[in-house]
Amino acid sequence: MNMSLPIPKRMVFPSILLILLIVTPFAAPLITGDDPTAMAIPQRFAAPSFEHWLGQDEFGRDRLARILYGGQVSLTVAFVATTIAAVVGTLFGLIGAYFRGPFEFFTTRLADVVVCFPPILLALLVVTLFGPGAVTLIAVLSVLYFPAFARIAFAEALRVSALDFVEASRALGTPSRRIVLRTVLPNIAGPLSIQYSLTAAAAITIESGLSFLGLGVVPPAPSWGQMIRGARAFMNQEPLGILIPCIALTLTIYIINFFCDRLRDALDPKGAQGAKDAISQPVTTSQKAPDLPSDAVASVRDLRLVTGPASQSVDLIADVSLTLRANECTALVGESGSGKSLTSLALMGLLPDVIRQENGQLLLRSKSDGVVDLGKTTAQGLEKLRGNDIAMIFQEPMTSLNPVHKIGFQMVEAILAHRPMPKDQARNEAIELLELVGINEAARRFDGYPHELSGGMRQRVMIAMALSCQPKLLIADEPTTALDVTIQAEVIELLQRLQREYADGLGLLFISHNLGIVSEIADRVVVMYSGKIVEEGPTDVVLNAPKHPYTRALMGSMPAAHTDLHSSRNDRLAAISGTPPLPMARPSGCAFRDRCPMAIAACAEHIPSLDNVSDVHSVRCIRADEVVTA
């Protein structure tokens, strides 16, 4: 088995520092020949010299020697105690996770109890009984810190054990001991090593604190805390005596913490990249005046979105043009990574800030000001449009509502954001909307929290909220994907009914990967593949006579479209081979060509254009005319 552990680049520097920190004190005899306890009263407070690099203290002892030997004591106490705590604690945690029952109770409650005692106070209590000294300290610190390890090991082991790959090992009949050692332990090592460095730093703090109080390491053995204590009285005469051990101590703790921070980043890379409120401002590159056909509510022209640094930016989507009309439902269809969600987020002015709009124009018909070019609208202007003229519902109803606010609060907030009115009136409107979307006991639900509702009900609340200001355009991004099939059907029917009865003139942009739903709800279909529109037209035309090989393959892949086939009769689905390419690895020419059964040499030469095959139907394929519809 390959056990090489490549050290991430960002860990190299902190690791070197940490090793230096640990090794230096133990190399004391090589660095200085002085005895840390040898006094020379005549030379007290001697300034740094060639013989005594850091000078001499109040008893004329060599400071460098005292710092180094003192470091030995601090580090030994801290690391021995931490190691004992880590080993014992991990063992406890694993036993608790494996046997559960009383072991579990013991492991988790122990940490609750220990956390009630401020560590330094518990140490003092024990020192009262046993007297000060390094061994007492090690014993106290190990007892103090092992429950934290036990709790982390327990929680992490439980988390890891619930993962499918551990379940798979159990299903294979792998012996438990081997699962714990080979699978569970390596996967919980990260959090444990973070805890290890945190604990080591805390242990040094406590050891030096106790020594500072005169209750830790017993003199004449040197220790940093004691050195500070000793030098305090002579602070005025000799500030160096205070500064040197203070710096040594702080630097030591800082280096351990620094190592720990980097380790945490390396093991659990999180950052601001997921921030959902960091928005990239739309731009406009069109010279054309912002105008829309009279029946259109929004339009996207030549949209191109990129990511990455400017020098090597990668196209996520390109050449996307769409016109969305009143009273019409347009479906945007594609697999993950096709760019369908990005297109809709661009229209909302909600693109994450790591994605830039390089090209194109986004137009919207506002209720008040006619046609608006998003690229020419300020951030405040966009706030006025969102929710008012254009609204959106998302895929995950379970996380789309804020769990700490009541449903009514979140609805009223949406109404008041654009339509100032008395709170009572907003409340009544919100309850009416909840009734409209089919929520029973709307007045009671108004005062309830999101977690009291099922996923389907939450999605209804989202829809009610989106429609609260009667927008011109509603974007629904996979609104039913997370729902059960019977609930999905209800939500689709609700959307259709609302568009028909409630919101006259509403344009609907429906994003989905499911052609079945699309065929039920959409008037027009736009198929995307790898960041481009590959086919577009009225739903019945596209789904009955698809011209692009990708659309055809997509339909061939769907069991729902082939109810005549059955696997036991040796029927197979007409699957496409391969996987959609990542944005940085798209083939030249047509992005679909390496999966396309009809690809020819010419497909690699240039990106095909989106051409009309009839008045209403356009396809991006050089062989579109040759496709014979079955």
Added chain:
Amino acid sequence: MTGLNPQPLLQVKGLNKSFPTGKQGIFRRQMMQVLRDVELYVNHGEVLGLVGESGSGKSTIGKAVLRLLDIDSGSVTFDGHDIHTIDRETLRGLRKDMQIIFQDPYASLDPRKTIHAVLSEALDTHQLHTGNARQPRLLELMNMVGLDPSFLSRKPHEFSGGQRQRIGIARALAVEPKFIVADEAVSALDVSIQAQILNLLADLRAKTGISILFISHDLSVVRFISDRVMVLYLGRVMEVGPADEIHFAPKHPYTAALVSAEPSLGEQRERIHLTGEIASPLNPPSGCVFRTRCPFALDECAAIVPELRDMPDGRQKACIRDDIL
């Protein structure tokens, strides 16, 4: 597709299972019953599809038949052994014959292990293809699931979702099992990749005669891959029968509602509208668990729990009404 062996490979009787809920009273934990009196069998070489919405208990059945969790009561007989009463050593030996494929291709592979290590773990445990026979076997497995043999030295993060799912299948196949539980094995995949995996499973079944318990919420997928289909609702079996018949001529109101709610590309079937909200598994309705949403419910439905009855056409349903559908 019944094989020569008259005994089913897997037979489940009276299976009950409950879990403690997150909610607790001041002193006691509340229990939630997720499976009630489930009966099922899987014949040699057969694919049984298990359909249900979230909370129906379908995944719990998958884990219970492999004894990946303990059950409250009932029996699971696999190849003549009562899985939940045999000793650990016998069970370990039996594990070679029954395997599982998971839904989430990302969580189902240890991020720290190479594919070589993942597949070897299976073979090591049962001491199969040791020594010189190991490498050829690994290559054969990679071939079988359509992966490039050079991928063996790579780690999971280098693969796409579809490729990971193939690795998961290879791991399950490594020990040459007689039976596989496929728990939502294609649900997390894009349509085009889903079709590849479905075809792969169909090919494997045709070639090796393996039995599969295929768990999914997607009716069309289940119909395509399964010989028989079982429909679950709130931990109870609603209807069982041949795949095409269940799909095209459902007899139970819930199955009918489920099938009619499925988005299809062809002509739309008439929707059967369900009423009311989904009952909570914590507090299931008396009598028939489906009655609170059933458009055909009668007063009697609240009084008695309908038993799973044999129907004349060879299927079974748990509904007292024969005058509908």
Added chain:
Amino acid sequence: MTAFLLRRSLAALVMLLVVGTIIFSLLIIVPGDPAELLLTTGGGTTTPEAVAALRETMGLDQPVLIQYLQFLGDTLRLNFGTSIIDGTEISQAIGLRLPRTLELIAAAAILALAIGIPSGTYAALRAGSAFDVITSGIMALLTSVPVFVVGTLFIYVFAQILKILPAGGYTALSDDPAAHFRALILPAVSVSLNLMAIVFRMTRASVLEMRSHDWVRTATAKGLRRKLVIRRHILRNAMGPVITVVGLQLGILLGSTVLVEFVYNWPGLSGLLVTAVEQRDYPTVRAIILTVAAIFIVINLAIDILYSVLDPRIRLK
């Protein structure tokens, strides 16, 4: 909600009992005679008469169960007995000094929250900016400096060199309010720096995490002004984890005051404690630690309840 309050209060009571029992049993599990141990640690010698006298004062001659019940009963009545060194009433000594320590802690906690939360929020909202990088750097340093180092250096800088603040001591508020607060500044700042750094880091991490939730996008999609999105849908949610951490860190804060009171000669609980430890005055040490643990448990109960008001889902768990 009532059930939740009841359950949590009950848990806190049980915890108090467990803590008391552990502190009590320390004396029992000590190898040998605790009285003799207390009189001889540190290399001292003692006489059998002295040991016997101490055994009687501490009630060690009674059976363990009687001792335990006696201990619980006394503790409930806040009767901690008398010091074995000078015979003073321990409850009285604690009553006199506890308010001073609490004042120090309160001042430090307010300071830490008042600076840690806004700066953490600002840093998270502008993650990666110069402000974020510099503040995070300073805070990382602050987590690494032990309180007594800060205290000692502060005295050197502000009292010895600049001579703008007193190096220590205490003046009662009633005697001279100005002097009282002047003497409070350095100790309070010293105690607060560690906690401030922790609050900063926690706030920053929590706000960053909340920013990545779907409901933030929903709020923006509603057309809510950015100020409101931040206040209602990021900050409001981020505060729960922050106050929980503050609650857990209070233990460390209480520990820090021991050192800071020593450094600045602040006549709080800790001075009493350090002297008692030096003189092996076990009953006093035990009483102080019980008091501190009880305060910690009560504060955390309050924080639990506050959290459940902030996040309704907590009540279900």
